[in-house]
Amino acid sequence: MNxxxxxxxRNTMLTTTFAFDLDRSNIVEGRRLEVAKEDKxxxxxxxxxxxxxxxxxxxxSRSTASLVQRDSPLVSDATREKVLAxxxxxxxxxNRAASSLRSDKTGLVGVVVxxxxxxxxxxxxxxxxxxxxxxxxxAILGQHSESVDSQTDLLNRFMEAGVDGVxxxxxxxxxxxxxxxxxxxxxxxxxCVRRVESLAVNYVGADAETAAVDLxxxxxxxNTPSTIAFIGGSSKSSPxxxxxxxxxxxxxxxDFAVDDIxxxxxxxxxxxxxxxxxxxxxxSPAYPVAVFSYNDVVALGVYAxxxxxxxxxxxxxxxxxxxxxxxxxxxQPPLTTVNLGAKQIGxxxxxxxxxxxxxNEQPVEHIIPTSLQIRRSCGSGERFEDKGVNHG
Numbered sequence: 001m002n003x004x005x006x007x008x009x010r011n012t013m014l015t016t017t018f019a020f021d022l023d024r025s026n027i028v029e030g031r032r033l034e035v036a037k038e039d040k041x042x043x044x045x046x047x048x049x050x051x052x053x054x055x056x057x058x059x060x061s062r063s064t065a066s067l068v069q070r071d072s073p074l075v076s077d078a079t080r081e082k083v084l085a086x087x088x089x090x091x092x093x094x095n096r097a098a099s100s101l102r103s104d105k106t107g108l109v110g111v112v113v114x115x116x117x118x119x120x121x122x123x124x125x126x127x128x129x130x131x132x133x134x135x136x137x138x139a140i141l142g143q144h145s146e147s148v149d150s151q152t153d154l155l156n157r158f159m160e161a162g163v164d165g166v167x168x169x170x171x172x173x174x175x176x177x178x179x180x181x182x183x184x185x186x187x188x189x190x191x192c193v194r195r196v197e198s199l200a201v202n203y204v205g206a207d208a209e210t211a212a213v214d215l216x217x218x219x220x221x222x223n224t225p226s227t228i229a230f231i232g233g234s235s236k237s238s239p240x241x242x243x244x245x246x247x248x249x250x251x252x253x254x255d256f257a258v259d260d261i262x263x264x265x266x267x268x269x270x271x272x273x274x275x276x277x278x279x280x281x282x283x284s285p286a287y288p289v290a291v292f293s294y295n296d297v298v299a300l301g302v303y304a305x306x307x308x309x310x311x312x313x314x315x316x317x318x319x320x321x322x323x324x325x326x327x328x329x330x331x332q333p334p335l336t337t338v339n340l341g342a343k344q345i346g347x348x349x350x351x352x353x354x355x356x357x358x359x360n361e362q363p364v365e366h367i368i369p370t371s372l373q374i375r376r377s378c379g380s381g382e383r384f385e386d387k388g389v390n391h392g
Contacts (some may be wrong), residue, residue, distance in 0.1 A: 110158035127346025172234035212246025225290035233294030273301025296321035333376035
């Protein structure tokens with residue numbers, strides 16, 4: 001992402017781009033380009049170079065310089081090169097704020113995720129940004145860390161900044177009323193990864209329940225654990241509900257009662273998962289046990305606890321994850337998990353947002369195909385290769 005990330009005490013993050021003036025006197029094509037004199041009202045601070053200043057220095061009209069700025073084909077290559085060189089030499093920076101006043105568009109898209117510390121969301125944001133780049137938009141990023149209040153604060157600040165649209169992964173515990181102001185304001189919005197009950201909106205995500213069914217069937221077809229545990233995640237979030245629902249359905253098919261499944265929801269972090277897993281393992285009456293982790297980050301915490309207690313992953317402890325982050329493949333043993341198509345989710349969400357801006361007002365839903373990555377953390381899988389099973 002272009003720019004610098006700034007955090008404040010309200011646990012939010014915004015992305016801001018800073019431009020720095022270059023030398024105030026340079027030469028282009030033998031013509032001396034004089035950068036505007038310092039603003040006397042702000043000692044030591046040069047005034048901003050205007051488009052008209054560049055045009056005058058190069059010897060073209062302001063409208064011609066504007067055409068170059070907009071990459072218009074109506075300008076000759078020779079003129080374009082001179083104007084672009086002058087932009088660089090004089091330190092000209094496009095005044096997006098002034099342009100937004102004229103067009104009622106800022107070119108900014110607010111992106112809200114749970115936490116950028118989770119590699120899954122880093123991939124989602126990568127997909128969003130790579131797609132927005134082709135539409136002339138810039139993403140400003142915020143994280144709510146599962147706080148509905150922080151989420152509300154972020155959305156309010158984005159609206160105050162005049163964003164053209166919002167792509168959001170809702171905080172756990174969000175309700176339809178959490179987004180009433182945003183939607184009533186007519187801001188183009190796409191929800192991704194998590195659904196919000198009773199809210200008919202644009203949505204992009206994966207079929208987590210079907211993926212959980214496939215994952216559980218794979219584990220229980222190869223093993224007969226004494227106990228099944230589901231560790232990590234907020235029980236209020238739609239992914240948690242979908243994943244535990246898939247797990248329960250298959251467990252019931254294999255004669256496990258609902259009470260046989262130990263649910264240990266909690267913070268989605270390696271440290272929290274380590275503590276919860278260690279306590280669970282220490283009181284487990286028999287092995288092997290199957291641990292279905294909310295995601296791969298949680299699974300890595302499970303690994304740490306098992307190793308500390310001398311338990312063998314893939315034999316004493318059968319571990320699975322969700323998301324298929326890079327670390328999952330290179331852990332020892334490699335982690336069996338589900339690839340949810342994080343980057344594709346981001347790319348699709350950005351495309352949907354662009355369609356909304358183009359006038360498509362009917363809510364749309366896109367379900368991204370998932371892929372089961374069978375490795376060696378649950379007693380099966382290839383030693384050096386993944387076996388990807390696609391589900392679209």
